[in-house]
Amino acid sequence: MNWALVTGGSRGIGRAICIQLAKQGFNILINYKGNKEKAEETLAAVQEAGVNGALLAFDVADREAVQQILGGWMEANTDKTIEVLVNNAGIKDDVLLMWMKDEQWDGVLNTSLGGFFNVTRLVVNNMLRQRYGRIINVVSLSGLKGLAGQTNYSAAKGGVIAATKALAQEVGKRNITVNAVAPGFIKTDMTEDIDEGQMKQIIPANRFGTPEEVAHAVGFFATKEAAYITGQVLSINGGLYT
Numbered sequence: 746m747n748w749a750l751v752t753g754g755s756r757g758i759g760r761a762i763c764i765q766l767a768k769q770g771f772n773i774l775i776n777y778k779g780n781k782e783k784a785e786e787t788l789a790a791v792q793e794a795g796v797n798g799a800l801l802a803f804d805v806a807d808r809e810a811v812q813q814i815l816g817g818w819m820e821a822n823t824d825k826t827i828e829v830l831v832n833n834a835g836i837k838d839d840v841l842l843m844w845m846k847d848e849q850w851d852g853v854l855n856t857s858l859g860g861f862f863n864v865t866r867l868v869v870n871n872m873l874r875q876r877y878g879r880i881i882n883v884v885s886l887s888g889l890k891g892l893a894g895q896t897n898y899s900a901a902k903g904g905v906i907a908a909t910k911a912l913a914q915e916v917g918k919r920n921i922t923v924n925a926v927a928p929g930f931i932k933t934d935m936t937e938d939i940d941e942g943q944m945k946q947i948i949p950a951n952r953f954g955t956p957e958e959v960a961h962a963v964g965f966f967a968t969k970e971a972a973y974i975t976g977q978v979l980s981i982n983g984g985l986y987t
Contacts, residue, residue, distance in 0.1 A: 748773040748827050749967065750815075752805050752864055753834030755784035757933035758883060762831055763787050765964045767794035771829060772919040774802045774818070776864075790876070803833045805860030806852075815867055826875060829967045830868045832861045834881040839894040839936060850897045850958035857901035861908060869916065878921035881958070881966045882909050884978065888930040890986045902927075906978055913976030924966045928959050929982025950968070950983030 746785075749766045755777035763773050774793045775798060777784040784800050791798040796954040801818060803810040819827070835857040838849045860884060873876030887895045888902025906925055913923040930936055930944060931954045941953050959981050966979075967972060980987065 747789045748772045748774055749831065750776065750801075750827050750859065750864075750868065751831040751833055752776040752780070753858075754831075755780050755787050755918045757935065758928065758931060758956045758959050759831075759833045760790070760831060761960035762883075762963050764790050764794065765957070765960035766829065766831075766967060767791040767796045767798070769798065769964055769967065771967070772797040772799075772803055772825070774799055774827070775837050776803065776805070776815075776834065778802070778804050778808040783811070793924045802927050805832075805864055806855040809865050811867060812952040819867070819868050819871065823888065823915075825873060827868050828877060829879045829881070829906035829947075830865065830872075831881045831883065831963060832864060832905070833968075834860050834896075835883070835885075835896065836940075837898045839898070841894055842896045845897065853906075858897070858904040861905050866911070867907065869912075869921070872921050872941060873919050875917065876919045878916070878919075879913070879967045879971070880921065880923040881963050882906075882923070883924040884909075884925045884927045886905070886927055886982050886986055888926055889978070889980065910976045917975055920972065922966070922971065924971075924975060926959060926962050926966070927980045927982070929954065929980070929985045931956060931959060931981075945966075948983045952983065956982060 749771040754775040803814040885902040887899045891899045917961045
C-alpha cells in the first residue's frame with residue numbers, strides 16, 4: 746500500500762496537500778502537533794476522497810518523538826510504503842533580529858530545519874531500499890528573498906532550500922526526487938494579520954494565493970512522471986519575486 750506523509754497536515758497548506766494527494770490515490774499519514782480536532786477534520790476529508798488515512802501526533806522538532814511515533818508506525822506497518830514525504834510543518838515568530846530572543850530563533854529553526862532532518866532521515870532510508878521516493882519540501886518566498894522581521898524564518902527556509910539541493914544529489918540514482926515549493930502570500934492562518942488589500946498592489950497577480958494552488962504544485966512533484974525533475978525550487982507567488 747502506497748502512503749504519503751504530510752507533516753503539519755492538519756490545516757492550511759498542509760490540509761490542502763493532504764486532500765490533493767488523496768485525490769491522486771495516495772493513502773495519507775497526517776502529522777500534527779496539537780490540534781487534534783483540525784487533524785480529524787482533515788482525516789475525514791481525506792477519507793471522502795476514497796483512500797485510507799491515519800493521524801500521527803508528534804512535534805517534528807522532537808527527535809525522540811519522531812523516532813518513537815513515526816518510527817513505531819513504520820515498524821508496525823511493514824506492508825505499507827511511504828512513497829511521498831511532504832515536509833510542511835513550520836512556525837514563524839517574527840521580530841527584528843536585534844530584539845529576537847533565543848527561543849524565537851531556536852523554535853523556528855528547530856521546527857522547519859530540524860524537523861526536515863528528523864523526519865527525512867527516517868523516511869529516506871526506506872525509500873533508498875525501495876529504490877523510489879518523492880520528497881517535497883514546503884519552503885517560502887522568505888527563504889529565497891529574505892524578509893525583514895523574519896531572519897529566523899528566512900534562515901530556516903533558506904537552509905531547507907540548500908538541503909533540498911544537496912539531498913537531491915545524494916539520492917538521485919535511486920529514483921528518489923527532492924524538490925521544494927516556495928509559496929508567497931497564501932490565504933491561511935499565517936497571513937490573516939496581513940492586509941491583503943494593501944499587499945496585493947505589489948503582487949503582479951493582484952491577489953493572495955490559495956492553499957489549493959500550492960497543493961496542486963506539490964501534487965505534480967509527487968507524480969511518477971516528474972521523475973527527471975529534482976533539486977528544484979518552484980515559486981508559487983503570483984509573480985511577486987522571480
